[in-house]
Amino acid sequence: MGGLDVASQPARNFFNVTVMLCPLTGRFTEEKADFHPRSWLSKYRRTSIGYLTKMLLFYHGIGIILLIAGSVLIEQALPDYEQPSLPRSLSSVLAAGPMEETIFFGIPFYIVGNAYFVLVTGTVWVGIHLFNTDTLSVNSLAFGNLLFVLPSLFFSLRTWISGKGWFSVITHSAWNGIFFAAGCSVGEFTCTAIDRDIGVTVISLALSAGLLGATYVLHRRKENKER
Numbered sequence: 001m002g003g004l005d006v007a008s009q010p011a012r013n014f015f016n017v018t019v020m021l022c023p024l025t026g027r028f029t030e031e032k033a034d035f036h037p038r039s040w041l042s043k044y045r046r047t048s049i050g051y052l053t054k055m056l057l058f059y060h061g062i063g064i065i066l067l068i069a070g071s072v073l074i075e076q077a078l079p080d081y082e083q084p085s086l087p088r089s090l091s092s093v094l095a096a097g098p099m100e101e102t103i104f105f106g107i108p109f110y111i112v113g114n115a116y117f118v119l120v121t122g123t124v125w126v127g128i129h130l131f132n133t134d135t136l137s138v139n140s141l142a143f144g145n146l147l148f149v150l151p152s153l154f155f156s157l158r159t160w161i162s163g164k165g166w167f168s169v170i171t172h173s174a175w176n177g178i179f180f181a182a183g184c185s186v187g188e189f190t191c192t193a194i195d196r197d198i199g200v201t202v203i204s205l206a207l208s209a210g211l212l213g214a215t216y217v218l219h220r221r222k223e224n225k226e227r
Helices: 001-036 049-077 090-112 115-131 143-162 165-185 198-226
Strands: none
Touching: 001 049, 049 143, 049 165, 090 115, 090 143, 090 165, 090 198, 115 143, 143 165, 165 198
C-alpha cells in the first residue's frame, strides 16, 4: 500500500498543478474573447475592478497607437496642420468625465436599453472631439483627439451595459486629469485650477452632480423593472 502511495505522488502533483492552471487558462480565454472585435458591443464576461482595468488599458492602448499613427499621416497630408491648443482648467476637465459619460452613454442606455442606440450617441461623442479647437479650419481640427477617443467609445459602452458605469465615470475623469497634468507640465496649453469665470466652474460642477443623480435614478428604475 505504501509503495502505491509513493508511485501515485507524481500523478497527484500533476493533477494539482492542472487544477491550479485551469482558472488561469479560463481567465485568459475570457480576456481574449473580450478583446476580439466581435465582442465590442456586448457585456464583459467578468466585471471585477482588475478585469475592467485591463479592458481600460486595452482600449486606451489602441487609442494611443491610433493617435501616434494618425498624427504622422495628418502631418504628411496637411503640411500646414497645427495641433489645436485651447486653455484648460482642472475643474472643467474633471467635470467633463461625469457629463460626457452620463449624457452620451449612461442616460441613453438606461432610457432606451439598447447597445446599438448607445453606439450612435457614443459616435456623436467621438465626433464632438474633432471640434475641440478655436477654429473650424481643416488645418486645425483635433484629428488626433478624435482618433484617441475612438476606442474609448467601446470601453464606455461596454462598461455601462455591464452595469459598471461608475467605473467608466471615475476612470474618464482620472484619465482627463492625467492628460491635463501632462499637458500642463510640457506647456502644451494654458492651465488653470478653475475657469476664469467662476460661474462657469460652478455651473459645470452642478451640472455634473445633477446628471449623476439623474443617471442613478434611471439605474434604480431599471433595476426595479428587472426584479
